[in-house]
Amino acid sequence: MNRNRTFSYTIPYYLWLGLFVIAPVILLVIQSFGNLSGHFTLNNYATYFSSGTYLRMTFNSVFFAFIVTGITLLISYPMAYIMSRLKHAQFWLLLVILPTWVNLLLKAYAFIGLFSKTGTVNNFLTLIGVGPHQLMFTNLSFLIVAAYIEIPFMIMPIFNSLIELDKSYINAARDLGATSWQTLTKVIFPMSMGGVKAGIQAVFIPTLSLFMITRLIGGNRVITLGTAIEEHFLVTQNWGMGSTIGVILIVAMGLTMFLTRDRKKKGARHGK
Amino acid sequence: MAQPIIEFKNVAKQYDDNIVLKSVDLEIEAGKFYTLLGPSGSGKTTILRLIAGFLEATSGDILFEGQRINDLPPEKRRVNTVFQNYALFPNMNVFDNVAFGMSIKGKKKSDIKAKVAEMLTLVKLKGYEDREISELSGGQQQRVAIARALANDPEVLLLDEPLSALDYKLRKDMQYELREIQKRLGITFIFVTHDQEEALAMSDWIFVTNEGEIVQNGTPVDIYDAPINHFVADFIGESNILSGVMRQDYLVSFAGKEFENVDGGMRPNEPVEVVLRPEDLDLVSVDDGKLVVTIDYQSFRGDYYEITAHDDDQNYWKIQATNPAVTGERRGLFFDPEDIHIMRLDESEEDFDARMEEYEDSEEDVQHES
Numbered sequence: 168m169n170r171n172r173t174f175s176y177t178i179p180y181y182l183w184l185g186l187f188v189i190a191p192v193i194l195l196v197i198q199s200f201g202n203l204s205g206h207f208t209l210n211n212y213a214t215y216f217s218s219g220t221y222l223r224m225t226f227n228s229v230f231f232a233f234i235v236t237g238i239t240l241l242i243s244y245p246m247a248y249i250m251s252r253l254k255h256a257q258f259w260l261l262l263v264i265l266p267t268w269v270n271l272l273l274k275a276y277a278f279i280g281l282f283s284k285t286g287t288v289n290n291f292l293t294l295i296g297v298g299p300h301q302l303m304f305t306n307l308s309f310l311i312v313a314a315y316i317e318i319p320f321m322i323m324p325i326f327n328s329l330i331e332l333d334k335s336y337i338n339a340a341r342d343l344g345a346t347s348w349q350t351l352t353k354v355i356f357p358m359s360m361g362g363v364k365a366g367i368q369a370v371f372i373p374t375l376s377l378f379m380i381t382r383l384i385g386g387n388r389v390i391t392l393g394t395a396i397e398e399h400f401l402v403t404q405n406w407g408m409g410s411t412i413g414v415i416l417i418v419a420m421g422l423t424m425f426l427t428r429d430r431k432k433k434g435a436r437h438g439k
Numbered sequence: 440m441a442q443p444i445i446e447f448k449n450v451a452k453q454y455d456d457n458i459v460l461k462s463v464d465l466e467i468e469a470g471k472f473y474t475l476l477g478p479s480g481s482g483k484t485t486i487l488r489l490i491a492g493f494l495e496a497t498s499g500d501i502l503f504e505g506q507r508i509n510d511l512p513p514e515k516r517r518v519n520t521v522f523q524n525y526a527l528f529p530n531m532n533v534f535d536n537v538a539f540g541m542s543i544k545g546k547k548k549s550d551i552k553a554k555v556a557e558m559l560t561l562v563k564l565k566g567y568e569d570r571e572i573s574e575l576s577g578g579q580q581q582r583v584a585i586a587r588a589l590a591n592d593p594e595v596l597l598l599d600e601p602l603s604a605l606d607y608k609l610r611k612d613m614q615y616e617l618r619e620i621q622k623r624l625g626i627t628f629i630f631v632t633h634d635q636e637e638a639l640a641m642s643d644w645i646f647v648t649n650e651g652e653i654v655q656n657g658t659p660v661d662i663y664d665a666p667i668n669h670f671v672a673d674f675i676g677e678s679n680i681l682s683g684v685m686r687q688d689y690l691v692s693f694a695g696k697e698f699e700n701v702d703g704g705m706r707p708n709e710p711v712e713v714v715l716r717p718e719d720l721d722l723v724s725v726d727d728g729k730l731v732v733t734i735d736y737q738s739f740r741g742d743y744y745e746i747t748a749h750d751d752d753q754n755y756w757k758i759q760a761t762n763p764a765v766t767g768e769r770r771g772l773f774f775d776p777e778d779i780h781i782m783r784l785d786e787s788e789e790d791f792d793a794r795m796e797e798y799e800d801s802e803e804d805v806q807h808e809s
Contacts, residue, residue: 337524338493341513343540343591352542412508 176245192417209288211411212358221395227413231310236321238314239364239370243321248355250323251329254278262324269320275383279303282384300336304386308328312384313374316432321366328362329355364427372420442505444594445490446626450499452485458484461651462499469594469631472621474571474630476638476746477648478674486648487597490629491520491703504577517593519588523603525580527572533559533583533689535798540591561620568580578609585620595627602637605701635675647671655788667791668782672714679720679756683713683781694730695752702781712782717745717759719778728771731757734764748772 202208215221250259266274281287282302291300302308332355339376354430387394392412397411445467452460460482467473475483488494489501492513500539501509508516519540527536535542537555559565562582572580581601588596598617602610618641620702621628632638638645639659647658655667666672672680688703693713705711725731732748735755746758748770756772764770783791 197726230700236535253542333526335524335526336523336528338491338513339520339522339528340539341493342518342520343587344514344543346512346514353539354528360530372701 239321247325309385316372319367323364325362328359446502448500471643474638474642480652481648519593519595526603574789700779714780723771730772
């Protein structure tokens with residue numbers, strides 16, 4: 168009786184999982200083994216791994232995602248650290264979260280306004296006599312905008328792990344003779360690694376498949392796997408190839424999750 | 440007297456309008472076991488944090504071996520702390536925790552290894568170097584925390600209610616061990632607790648704190664036998680506190696009768712408070728008693744019976760007896776003149792000490808006469 172009731176409560180969740188997570192992934196995998204006329208083939212994978220274009224695209228995606236993650240981490244960690252120390256920490260966090268409520272495309276268009284030939288930034292550069300420059304459609308502008316968009320997702324988990332850190336650990340480190348810098352590097356940073364890993368997952372994976380900004384800001388100079396998938400599904404109508412790249416992306420996500428998982432350390436480490 | 444290792448001169452601490460410490464003076468001598476005893480919020484932990492350097496005094500001077508250390512950061516002070524929640528670094532194992540202070544200072548690896556082994560032996564955790572903190576019990580974590588603090592060879596070890604999370608038996612064992620370690624190393628321990636039993640059992644000297652002030656300091660015996668005021672008498676041990684009047688030196692009136700006692704130095708007919716400890720009271724026959732009481736209630740406490748009774752003046756008495764009593768029975772209550780302790784209302788600690796000094800000699804004379 169009771170068990171039946173519990174089971175009936177879980178039905179919506181299983182339905183959701185089945186229809187919107189498991190089924191699409193299965194369809195994607197099946198699709199990736201089909202050619203243009205729908206017959207089974209391994210050609211898509213063969214093409215992917217033998218074509219210089221696809222491999223370069225993959226490398227580009229990973230490379231740019233890596234750089235974007237690095238930039239966001241470099242900016243976010245000190246920012247989260249300072250914010251966690253401020254009096255109204257939750258208010259500052261709200262300010263960081265606010266921009267994420269604005270649509271991604273709107274933010275991209277806002278940057279076009281800033282970076283264009285007659286935009287605010289170039290006006291300023293002209294004013295101080297060093298402009299104007301070509302800012303749009305460069306790798307730099309792509310990196311800036313991508314990092315800007317991803318920063319809140321990096322700050323949030325790091326901020327949370329820092330806020331949850333018991334202050335007595337910091338006192339203990341100082342008490343044992345560590346300067347504030349040593350306390351940061353030897354105690355605070357290692358103990359907030361959980362937040363850093365969560366932040367990397369939240370930034371690296373979505374950045375791998377970014378495609379709108381690559382076109383609007385990067386001017387398709389940076390072609391990532393996300394762009395390739397869009398092209399295959401909407402332009403060339405080669406769903407098989409698009410699915411194959413999708414599967415590759417899912418594998419890459421799994422790999423990232425695996426590399427940044429929480430590892431329980433084991434065994435002797437002293438006497439190193 | 441040798442120079443005190445730590446000295447507070449008019450040290451006060453306040454947050455905005457909230458005063459947590461009002462002008463505290465204290466002196467700590469090297470090599471002794473001190474306890475700061477008081478209820479929560481009394482300022483005892485604040486004093487400890489001021490010594491450690493985690494808090495800055497609002498005013499006043501904190502001296503370490505005669506040097507002002509108010510502005511010295513915690514890492515430069517020659518004191519170490521054992522934290523209430525231990526604060527062991529969960530990302531390091533036992534060895535790295537104990538070695539933390541030494542590796543920060545860049546000591547030689549071989550020296551560190553030897554010192555860690557020595558410290559773990561001291562706290563009876565020999566061979567635990569490779570354990571993770573999460574694998575240890577509460578009592579073991581406590582020992583690691585002590586070893587980690589002592590590994591830095593502090594002049595003074597600060598202990599912030601370190602035993603409060605342990606069960607009764609383990610707490611008792613740790614009390615003996617801490618006292619043992621303190622005697623062996625000969626360094627100064629400053630122990631913070633709200634547990635009066637713990638304070639009485641371990642300390643050479645106790646500071647009783649209440650509402651941001653040190654209300655009394657002395658040896659455990661002094662504080663137990665001669666509490667300065669109602670608060671201390673009530674907080675330290677069980678007590679019967681009655682209001683009375685000091686008729687003249689060595690004669691006090693309470694519960695409707697006059698009694699010979701051993702205190703003096705007060706105005707004639709000064710209103711006072713009278714303290715009688717439950718274990719100093721004896722139940723005797725009605726004829727032998729100094730007061731007659733009716734037994735209300737008794738409860739068995741294992742090693743004694745706690746008996747509640749009331750006298751004809753409707754004062755309630757707590758009595759500790761080894762033999763059970765009969766509820767509703769009328770019994771005599773007997774106590775000696777020296778069991779009566781008199782407290783003046785609002786007496787300062789200096790006046791109290793001076794009066795005690797003066798009447799301590801005469802106290803012995805009275806005892807000889809009786």
